[in-house]
Amino acid sequence: MIRTCAFAIWTSLIFASAAHLSAETSITVSMDRTWNDGETVFEIGSKQPDITGIAGGSRITYPRDFAYTRMALGFYSGKVGIDLDVGATGHAVRSGTGRDEDFFLYSTSRVDGAKVSLQDGRFSDRTRVFSGGRNWADSSGKTALVEYRARLITNYFPWSDASPFHRDSGTFFALGFEHIYSKYRIYDSIQYNVVSVTPTNPYPFNLTPIGSGLSFTNVSGELMLGAGVALYPWEAVGFSFSLSPLVGYANSRDYHSLRGITFIMENAGSGFLYQMETMIFPADRFLVRLGVTGHRFYASGTVKAHGLDLLYNVLPPQQMFLNTKEWGAKISLEYLL
Numbered sequence: 290m291i292r293t294c295a296f297a298i299w300t301s302l303i304f305a306s307a308a309h310l311s312a313e314t315s316i317t318v319s320m321d322r323t324w325n326d327g328e329t330v331f332e333i334g335s336k337q338p339d340i341t342g343i344a345g346g347s348r349i350t351y352p353r354d355f356a357y358t359r360m361a362l363g364f365y366s367g368k369v370g371i372d373l374d375v376g377a378t379g380h381a382v383r384s385g386t387g388r389d390e391d392f393f394l395y396s397t398s399r400v401d402g403a404k405v406s407l408q409d410g411r412f413s414d415r416t417r418v419f420s421g422g423r424n425w426a427d428s429s430g431k432t433a434l435v436e437y438r439a440r441l442i443t444n445y446f447p448w449s450d451a452s453p454f455h456r457d458s459g460t461f462f463a464l465g466f467e468h469i470y471s472k473y474r475i476y477d478s479i480q481y482n483v484v485s486v487t488p489t490n491p492y493p494f495n496l497t498p499i500g501s502g503l504s505f506t507n508v509s510g511e512l513m514l515g516a517g518v519a520l521y522p523w524e525a526v527g528f529s530f531s532l533s534p535l536v537g538y539a540n541s542r543d544y545h546s547l548r549g550i551t552f553i554m555e556n557a558g559s560g561f562l563y564q565m566e567t568m569i570f571p572a573d574r575f576l577v578r579l580g581v582t583g584h585r586f587y588a589s590g591t592v593k594a595h596g597l598d599l600l601y602n603v604l605p606p607q608q609m610f611l612n613t614k615e616w617g618a619k620i621s622l623e624y625l626l
Contacts, residue, residue, distance in 0.1 A: 315452055317363035319623035321578070323376075327353040327615020328385075329471075330416040331505070331543060331554075333592060333607050336394045345393045346419050349543070351473045351505060352385025352432055353615050363623065370444040370451035370461075377437050384434040387475040389502060392422035402589065402610065414585065416612040430478030430502045440467040442513075449519075453568055453576060454625050456521040463515045463533055471507045478502035503545045507611075511537035511586065513562055527568040535560045539588055539611055556590025556611050576623040583616040 334346015361374030398421035401413055442465030444451060449459025478501070515533025522528075536559050543552040566580035592609040 314364055314366040315454070316626045317365070317454075317576075317623050318626065319361045319363065319374075319576075319578075319621050321359045321361070321619050321621030322356060323359065323582075323617045323619040324356045325353055325615055325617040327584070327613065328416060329353060329507070329611065329613045331541070332418045332610045332612075334392075334394060334400075334419050334422075335607075336396065336398055336400060343393070344395070345391065345422065345425075348388075348390045348392070348417065348419065349503070349505070350388040350390075351434075351475075352387060353434070353613070354385040355382050355434055355436075357436065357438075359621075361621075361623075365450075365452035365454075368446045368449070368451055370446070372440070372442045372444070375437075375439045378435055381433040381435055381474070384432045384473070386429055387432040387473065387502070388427070388429045389475070389478075389480075390424050391426040392419070392424045394419060394422045398422050414614065416614045418610045418612070425483045426480065428478050428480035428502060430475040433474045433476065434471065436469065436471045438467060438469045441465060446519075453519070453527065453623075454570075454574075456524065456527060456570075458518075458520045458527075460516065460518050461531075463513065463517065463531060465513045465533070467511050467513070469507075469509045469511070471505075471509075473505040473507075475502040475504070501546045503543065503547075505541065505543045507539055507541045509537060509539035509586075511535045511560075511562075515562070517564070521568075525570045527570075529564070529566040529568065531564045533562045535562055535586060537586065537588070539590075541611060551595050552592050553595065554590055554592045554609055554611065556588040556609065558586060558588030558611075560584070560586035560613075574625040576625075578619070578621040578623065580619045580621070581616065582619065584613065585615075586613045588612065 329351045331349045332346060336344050338344045355378055357376050357378040359374045359376035361372055364371040398419065401415065401418055401420070442463055444461045444463050446459050446461045450457040513533040513535050515531055517529060517531025519529045520527060538557045541554040543554070562582065562584050564580060564582045566578050569577040569579070571577060588611045590609055591606040593606045
């Protein structure tokens, strides 16, 4: 159902955008390189004891420190600009050190579930939901990531020309949709347990290499609706600023190879995207963009476990949280055909 709605939104954007194009449309091609830094955090837990009699939770942190490349087509016709781009990291790039934590929760622990609460006028820019607990297991390992993304954005300039090559300053409104596929794999993992799991171990803890830790696949879609301003104070230099609130969904699958357990998740949420760019025109048909972008997406939903451990199979669906916080720096070269 969620994917059907996303496809309907995607199709509507394509036809609505194409309807604005005319015979005077100018076309650009561009390529950019973005260096990303951030993390995605998956958490479950409760301060109330479950059927095992223990109150606690689990947190897995997937680092998002990597670079990726985008290729894009731009269409400009009067007050309307349309950007269609696709991007990829390449195969299995290193994205940092992943971490898997299991912890106890107490009555004094904090649960900060709602990151964006419009009715309360509240915003918390933290990826972690649970705090004030104590880890009883903690593992970390190298993370490899492959990510693909496709995006369609329509920009409408009600009082100016949309093409940056016309250097017409003005306010604009943005409507877009982005589809993202990500797959992480954590390997060369070292696991720490607060209680020794081997009877011959003389220490009250256990530190063991476990090899391949887990893999995580996430398919998400984000709908953005925002506004910004483009300024051209000089003939060769311009600036652009925009802020876009986001709503979206994510379908995820988290596989723990050591325990043979798969967590299947469906969640939805909201967030925002901001972009700041400096535009430099070295020649009539060339445009260089130097930009900074920030992305937040806070989602919650349900998770159901399946696997070798029978206890996990009989547990009812639990509430889960999937939060992403990241920023990036990019450089792009755009050519007017």
